[in-house]
Amino acid sequence: MDDQMREQLQELLDYRFQNPAILDEALTHSSLADSRLLSNERLEFLGDSILALVICKTLFTRFPEYLEGDLTKIKSMLVSRKTCAWLAAQMGLQNFAHVGKGMEKTRAMSGSIAAGILEAVIAAICLDGGFEHAERFILRIYGPLIDQADAQQHQENFKSLLQQHAQQTQNQTPLYEVLDEKGPDHNKCFEVCVVIARQRYPSAWGVTKKDAEQKAAKNALTRLGLLEAEDRTATR
Numbered sequence: 001m002d003d004q005m006r007e008q009l010q011e012l013l014d015y016r017f018q019n020p021a022i023l024d025e026a027l028t029h030s031s032l033a034d035s036r037l038l039s040n041e042r043l044e045f046l047g048d049s050i051l052a053l054v055i056c057k058t059l060f061t062r063f064p065e066y067l068e069g070d071l072t073k074i075k076s077m078l079v080s081r082k083t084c085a086w087l088a089a090q091m092g093l094q095n096f097a098h099v100g101k102g103m104e105k106t107r108a109m110s111g112s113i114a115a116g117i118l119e120a121v122i123a124a125i126c127l128d129g130g131f132e133h134a135e136r137f138i139l140r141i142y143g144p145l146i147d148q149a150d151a152q153q154h155q156e157n158f159k160s161l162l163q164q165h166a167q168q169t170q171n172q173t174p175l176y177e178v179l180d181e182k183g184p185d186h187n188k189c190f191e192v193c194v195v196i197a198r199q200r201y202p203s204a205w206g207v208t209k210k211d212a213e214q215k216a217a218k219n220a221l222t223r224l225g226l227l228e229a230e231d232r233t234a235t236r
Contacts, residue, residue, distance in 0.1 A: 001023075001024055001027065001096065001098070005096060006020060006023065008096075009023070009096050010023075012091060012092070012093075013121065013125070013137065014137070014140065015125050015129065015133060015137060017124070017125075017128050017129075018128055018129070019128050022043075022124045022127060022128055023121070023124055023128075024098070025038070025039075025040060025043060025120075025124070026040050026043050026117065026120035026121045026123065026124040027040065027096055027097050027098050027117060027120070027121075028040050028098040029097060029098060029099040029100065029113055029116070029117075031099050031100030032098050032099055032100045040116060040117065040120035041116075043119070043120035043121075043123040043124055043127075044116045044119045044120045044123070045123075046123035046126070046127075047118070047119030047120050047121070047122035047123035047124075047126075048079075048119045050122050050123060050126050050131070050134055050138075051079055051084075051119060051122055051138060052075070052079050054134070054135050054138045054139065055075050055078050055079055055138070055142065055146075056071070056075055058139065058146065059071045059074055059075055059146075062146075062150075063150065065160060065163070065164070066157075066160070070157060070160070074146075074149045074150070077149055078142060078145055078146065078149060081111075081112065081115045082115075083145065084114075084115035084118045084119060085110065085111050085112070085114045085115040085118075087118060087141055087142070087145075088114035088115060088117055088118040089110050089114050091118075091141070093114060093117045093118060093121065094109050094110060094113060094114045094117065096117075097109070097113060097114075097117055099113065122134050122137065122138060125137055157214075158214050158215075158217035158218040158221055158227075159174075159213055159214055159217045161217070161221060161226070162174050162194065162196075162217040162220055162221055165221075165224070165226060166196050166197075170196065170197050172196050172197045174194050174195070174196050174217070174220070175194070175195045175196070176192050176193070176194055176195075176209075176213045176216065177192065177193050177194075177195055177200075178190055178191070178192055178209065178212075179191045179192065179193055179203055189205055189206065189207050189212075190205065190206055190208070190209050190212045191203050191204070191205050191212065192204060192206065192209065192212035192213050192215075192216045193216050194213075194216045194217055194219070194220040196220070201216065201219055201220035201223050202216075202219040202220070202223060203216060203219070204216040204218070204219055
């Protein structure tokens with residue numbers, strides 16, 4: 001990589017490398033390297049773990065009301081290869097990649113190669129400047145996606161919405177009661193209702209208790225006027 005391109009990339013990353021050689025390594029795909037040990041695969045491995053740690057730490061701190069399952073769902077979406085590839089493509093990182101002849105026009109350039117470069121760059125920043133710089137870079141490019149994922153999770157997590165409303169308006173925590181269950185042990189379904197301050201809301205059936213609880217919470221939110229009732233005639 002010539003000095004001009006390196007300067008452009010460092011401006012894009014908002015980070016200046018003390019050791020430019022590690023940046024070159026992060027950009028070198030195995031299709032061009034003389035040995036896989038000289039490619040970006042080891043940095044990609046490290047970067048994947050650094051990314052996961054930063055995202056997990058951020059979600060844990062930012063969303064204290066989310067359970068482990070909710071956090072896992074958001075985290076899995078954010079650190080997926082698809083998301084990494086999309087972010088890398090948005091930044092144009094693939095334009096700086098060192099790849100073998102004929103690789104430039106393959107779909108992998110905007111997919112797995114782009115995702116790998118982003119992870120390798122994260123590791124390179126960490127090794128060159130420390131974890132804090134890598135964390136700052138990750139949060140800068142992932143910030144909007146974290147906000148978007150949170151909005152989507154809130155919209156789908158009716159239990160979380162109902163709990164927030166009940167605590168804010170009545171200083172109460174919703175209780176979920178299993179009213180009935182049907183089917184054999186390996187294929188049960190459950191009927192659950194929500195009780196808030198001795199007020200019982202319409203029950204719902206689900207293939208798991210968690211599913212039934214979400215549906216029951218949705219019924220309660222609808223009864224409380226916080227969600228619009230579904231127009232069942234529209235699909236007839």
